[in-house]
Amino acid sequence: MTPFLKNMFVIARRDFLAIVATPTFLLFLLAPLFMVGMGLAGGMGASQLADSARGAGRIVAVADASDVPALRAADVRLRGGLTRQVPALVIRIAGPANADPVAIAREKGSDTYAVLSGPLATPRIVEREPDSNAGRYLALLADDVLRSKAAGPLPPVAPRFESLSSGGTSIALQQSLGFGAVFIIFLLTLLLAGQTVSSLAEEKGNKVIEILAAAVPLESVFLGKLLGFLGVAVLFIAFWLVMALAGGLIAALQIDPAALASVQSASKAAAALAAAPATGWPFFLGIGFVYFILSFLLLGAVFLGVGAQAATVREIQMLSLPITIFQVGMFSLSTAAASAPGSRLSTIAQIFPFSSPLAMAARAATDDSKAVHLLALSWQAIWVALVVFLSVRLFRAGVLSGGSSWKFWRRGGRAVARAATAAAATTAQPADPH
Amino acid sequence: MxxxxxxxxxxxxxxxxxxxxxxxxxxxxxxxxxxxxxxxxxxxxxxxxxxxxxxxxxxxxxxxxxxxxxxxxxxxxxxxxxxxxxxxxxxxxxxxxxxxxxxxxxxxxxxxxxxxxxxxxxxxxxxxxxxxxxxxxxxxxxxxxxxxxxxxxxxxxxxxxxxxxxxxxxxxxxxxxxxxxxxxxxxxxxxxxxxxxxxxxxxxxxxxxxxxxxxxxxxxGLLPMQVRYTPRADADASAIAALLPAGAELRGDSWFFPIDDADVEPMLTRITASGLGVAGLSITRPALHDAFVHIVRQVDASFDANAGTDAVEEALA
Structure with missing residues (x-):
C-alpha cells in the first residue's frame, strides 16, 4: 500500500470509529424508525379518510322500471373496462318523487357526482363539475342500453385473454425503475452525505488540523474523511437492508400466500418485481450501489470543501440550506432526465458530474449497454479527485494560512485596491517636483 | 551527507x-x-x-x-x-x-x-x-x-x-x-x-x-561583560571613579560597570596599583536574557526612529 493510501486509511479509521463508537450513532441509526412510524400513521389516516369518502360517493340514474335490468347489465359490463374508478351507480324508478334531478344531486348524506333523468335517447344529466367523468359514464350507459334495446338480444362475447408473460418489460415500467433508482440514491445521499459539511469543524475546533496538515498530505485527510463517512453510510444502509430482509422474511412466513395474491396492490408490486431493468437485476443493483458511492463521494467532497472554509458552527448551519437546495436541484434534473431517456436533457444530466451518478443509474434501467457505465464511473471519479484537489488548495491558501480567503471578494477587492494605489503612485511620481 | x-x-x-x-x-x-x-x-x-x-x-x-x-x-x-x-x-x-x-x-x-x-x-x-x-x-x-x-x-x-x-x-x-x-x-x-x-x-x-x-x-558576547567591584579601603568616590571606566555606578559599597574584553587586564592592573584593595570582584558575561532584550530593544528603537522620520517626512511633503 502506498503511504498516501495508508494515511488515508488511518484518517478514515479514526473518523469511522469516532462516529460509530458513540451513543449518538445509535440515535442516528434508528432515526428512520421515526420516519417509518410517522409515514405509517399518516398513511393509515389518509386511507381511512379515503375509505370513508369512497363509501359516500354515487351517481344516480332515474329511469323507467323496464330499463333497470338493462342499465344494471350495462353498468357491470362497462365498469370492468374503465381505468378510472367511477362512483357506485344508484338506480331510481322515474316518478313524481324523483322528478327533480337537481334535488337528488343536492340530497344530504352522500356525494352525488351526476344524475341522469328523462328519456334515455335525450337524457338530462346534472353533474357536479362540468365535463365530469361521472356524467360521461352515465351518457355511455344510456347509449349502451338504447343500442342493446334496438339490436335485440345478442350472443354474449366470449373473449379469450392471453398474457405476454415473456414478452419483455414495458418501457414505462423500466422508466419507473429508473426513477426509483434516482429517488433511492438521492434520498440516501441527502440523508448521509450532508454530514461531511461539518466533518472538518472538529479538527479546526480542537486544533488537530495542524497535526494532520504537518503529518500527511491534506488530500489524504480530505479523502480519508470522505471514506470514513462513506463507511458510516454503508454501515447504515447494510443495517437497514438486513432489517428489511429480516422483516420481509418474517412477514412472508406469517402471511398466507393465497391471501397475498388476492390483494390487488400486492399483485402490482409483484408485476413491478417481475419487470426487469434493461441491464438485468444483478447488474442494475450492483451499478446502482456503485453510483450511490460515487454520488456520495462527489457531493460529500463538495460539502467537505465548502464546510472546511466555514469558520464557525453557525456558518456551517447556514451552509446546510444551499447544500440541500443543490442536492434537490440535482435530483430534479435527474428525474426529468429519467422520464425522458435519450433526450438532450438526459444527456446533460448524465454528463454534468454532480447529477451524473443519479442519471446514469436511471439509464441502467432503460438502456442495456454496459460499457458506458465504465466511462461514466471514470468521469465521476475524476471529478471526485478534482473537487478534493480544489478544496485542499482553497483550504491551504485560506484557512491554514490564517487568512479568511473564502471571502474571496474581499481578498480580490483588497488586491484591486492595492493595485490601484500602486498605479496612482506611479502616475503621480513624474508630477512630483522633488 | x-x-x-x-x-x-x-x-x-x-x-x-x-x-x-x-x-x-x-x-x-x-x-x-x-x-x-x-x-x-x-x-x-x-x-x-x-x-x-x-x-x-x-x-x-x-x-x-x-x-x-x-x-x-x-x-x-x-x-x-x-x-x-x-x-x-x-x-x-x-x-x-x-x-x-x-x-x-x-x-x-x-x-x-x-x-x-x-x-x-x-x-x-x-x-x-x-x-x-x-x-x-x-x-x-x-x-x-x-x-x-x-x-x-x-x-x-x-x-x-x-x-x-x-x-x-x-x-x-x-x-x-x-x-x-x-x-x-x-x-x-x-x-x-x-x-x-x-x-x-x-x-x-x-x-x-x-x-x-x-x-x-x-x-x-554581543554585550560587554559586567563588573562588580567593592574596594577594601575607604577612599573618595571621585578618586575611585577616575580609576574605573566611564559610566561606573556606585550602588551601596560596590561599583558596577560594563567592560570590554580587552580592558580587563589593564583595569585589574590599575586597581592593584591604586592600593584600594579588593573586598569583592566579579566579572560576568551577561545572560542570554540580557542579550535577547538588548537585541529586541535595538530593533524596536530603530522601528520607532524610522516611524518618527517617516512622520516628519510626511509632514514636510
Whole structure:
C-alpha cells in the first residue's frame, strides 16, 4: 500500500470509529424508525379518510322500471373496462318523487357526482363539475342500453385473454425503475452525505488540523474523511437492508400466500418485481450501489470543501440550506432526465458530474449497454479527485494560512485596491517636483 | 551527507498587507539542538510552519534533509504551538494515531506509547481519555505523540509553555536524550533559561526578521561583560571613579560597570596599583536574557526612529 493510501486509511479509521463508537450513532441509526412510524400513521389516516369518502360517493340514474335490468347489465359490463374508478351507480324508478334531478344531486348524506333523468335517447344529466367523468359514464350507459334495446338480444362475447408473460418489460415500467433508482440514491445521499459539511469543524475546533496538515498530505485527510463517512453510510444502509430482509422474511412466513395474491396492490408490486431493468437485476443493483458511492463521494467532497472554509458552527448551519437546495436541484434534473431517456436533457444530466451518478443509474434501467457505465464511473471519479484537489488548495491558501480567503471578494477587492494605489503612485511620481 | 538537517532560505510571508515573516533564513546543523527565539508575534510560528511546508511561503524555500519537507514527513516530528488532540481518544490510542500518521505501525505505536508514558511518570493515565486530563498532561501526551515514531528531525513550537517546573525538567531531559539518539531538534521559545541550557545554536527573530544567528556564547558576547567591584579601603568616590571606566555606578559599597574584553587586564592592573584593595570582584558575561532584550530593544528603537522620520517626512511633503 502506498503511504498516501495508508494515511488515508488511518484518517478514515479514526473518523469511522469516532462516529460509530458513540451513543449518538445509535440515535442516528434508528432515526428512520421515526420516519417509518410517522409515514405509517399518516398513511393509515389518509386511507381511512379515503375509505370513508369512497363509501359516500354515487351517481344516480332515474329511469323507467323496464330499463333497470338493462342499465344494471350495462353498468357491470362497462365498469370492468374503465381505468378510472367511477362512483357506485344508484338506480331510481322515474316518478313524481324523483322528478327533480337537481334535488337528488343536492340530497344530504352522500356525494352525488351526476344524475341522469328523462328519456334515455335525450337524457338530462346534472353533474357536479362540468365535463365530469361521472356524467360521461352515465351518457355511455344510456347509449349502451338504447343500442342493446334496438339490436335485440345478442350472443354474449366470449373473449379469450392471453398474457405476454415473456414478452419483455414495458418501457414505462423500466422508466419507473429508473426513477426509483434516482429517488433511492438521492434520498440516501441527502440523508448521509450532508454530514461531511461539518466533518472538518472538529479538527479546526480542537486544533488537530495542524497535526494532520504537518503529518500527511491534506488530500489524504480530505479523502480519508470522505471514506470514513462513506463507511458510516454503508454501515447504515447494510443495517437497514438486513432489517428489511429480516422483516420481509418474517412477514412472508406469517402471511398466507393465497391471501397475498388476492390483494390487488400486492399483485402490482409483484408485476413491478417481475419487470426487469434493461441491464438485468444483478447488474442494475450492483451499478446502482456503485453510483450511490460515487454520488456520495462527489457531493460529500463538495460539502467537505465548502464546510472546511466555514469558520464557525453557525456558518456551517447556514451552509446546510444551499447544500440541500443543490442536492434537490440535482435530483430534479435527474428525474426529468429519467422520464425522458435519450433526450438532450438526459444527456446533460448524465454528463454534468454532480447529477451524473443519479442519471446514469436511471439509464441502467432503460438502456442495456454496459460499457458506458465504465466511462461514466471514470468521469465521476475524476471529478471526485478534482473537487478534493480544489478544496485542499482553497483550504491551504485560506484557512491554514490564517487568512479568511473564502471571502474571496474581499481578498480580490483588497488586491484591486492595492493595485490601484500602486498605479496612482506611479502616475503621480513624474508630477512630483522633488 | 548534508551537514544541515534544515535549510530555509529567504522565507517571506504576508498576511493581508502585514509582512509576518521577512526574509528569514535558518540552517540547522544535523544532530544539534537549535532554538528560535523571539518576542510574542515576532513570526516564529509562521517561520516554523513554512519550514515544515504546512503553509506555503510567498517567497523563499525550505529544504529538510535536502528535500522538500512534504517528501520527508515521516522523518519529522512536530509539536504545534496550538495544542490539539481528539478529546474522546484514549492517551495510548492518541499517541498510536499520531505515530500511524507518520507511518508507524499501530501496535508498535501503542507499545511505545506505554513505554514513553511510564518513563515520564504518566503510567496512571495510559488508558484515560484525553478530555479527563489536565492541560499539562495532554501536552505531554502530544509531545510523546510527536516523537513516538523516532523522527530524525523534531520541531517543537513553544514546548515549555503550560508545563510545570517538574515537567519542564522532564522535557529538557527528553530533548537531550533525543539529541543523543541522533535526532536534530528545532524549537521555538521566548523563555531564555531553557534556550540557554539546551541550545547548541540559536536564531533570534524580532519584527518579522532574523536579527541574530549563532551560539549562546556568541549572543552573550554581543554585550560587554559586567563588573562588580567593592574596594577594601575607604577612599573618595571621585578618586575611585577616575580609576574605573566611564559610566561606573556606585550602588551601596560596590561599583558596577560594563567592560570590554580587552580592558580587563589593564583595569585589574590599575586597581592593584591604586592600593584600594579588593573586598569583592566579579566579572560576568551577561545572560542570554540580557542579550535577547538588548537585541529586541535595538530593533524596536530603530522601528520607532524610522516611524518618527517617516512622520516628519510626511509632514514636510
Amino acid at each position: 548534508n551537514d544541515f538537517s534544515v535549510e530555509a532560505r529567504g522565507l517571506t510571508k504576508y498576511f493581508g498587507d502585514f509582512k509576518a515573516v521577512d526574509d528569514v533564513s535558518l540552517a540547522v546543523p544535523t544532530g544539534s539542538i537549535y532554538g528560535v527565539l523571539g518576542p510574542n508575534g515576532a513570526g516564529k510560528t509562521t517561520s516554523l510552519r513554512m519550514t515544515l511546508g504546512i503553509i506555503d511561503p510567498d517567497a523563499g524555500s525550505s529544504r529538510v534533509f535536502g528535500e522538500r519537507p512534504q517528501a520527508v514527513r515521516h522523518r519529522i516530528g512536530y509539536l504545534p504551538e496550538e495544542r490539539g488532540l481528539y478529546p474522546g481518544m484514549k492517551a495510548r490510542e492518541a499517541i498510536a494515531f499520531m505515530g500511524a500518521l507518520r507511518g508507524l505501525d499501530w501496535s508498535e505505536g501503542r507499545r511505545r506509547a506505554a513505554t514513553f508514558m511510564t518513563e515520564l511518570g504518566l503510567e496512571r493515565v495510559i488508558d484515560e481519555k484525553i478530555r479527563k486530563m489536565s492541560k499539562g498532561m495532554a501536552q505531554m501526551i502530544q509531545l510523546i505523540g510527536s516523537i513516538v515514531h523516532a523522527p530524525d528531525l523534531i520541531v517543537l513550537d513553544e514546548p515549555f509553555s503550560g508545563l510545570d517546573p517538574v515537567n519542564q525538567e522532564r522535557l529538557e531531559t527528553l530533548v537531550r536524550r533525543e539529541r543523543d539518539r541522533g535526532a536534530t531538534i528545532l524549537f521555538s521559545t521566548h523563555v531564555m533559561a531553557h534556550a540557554e541550557r539546551l541550545c547548541d545554536r540559536l536564531a533570534i527573530i524580532a519584527r518579522s526578521q532574523r536579527r541574530f544567528e549563532g551560539t549562546v556564547d556568541d549572543a552573550r
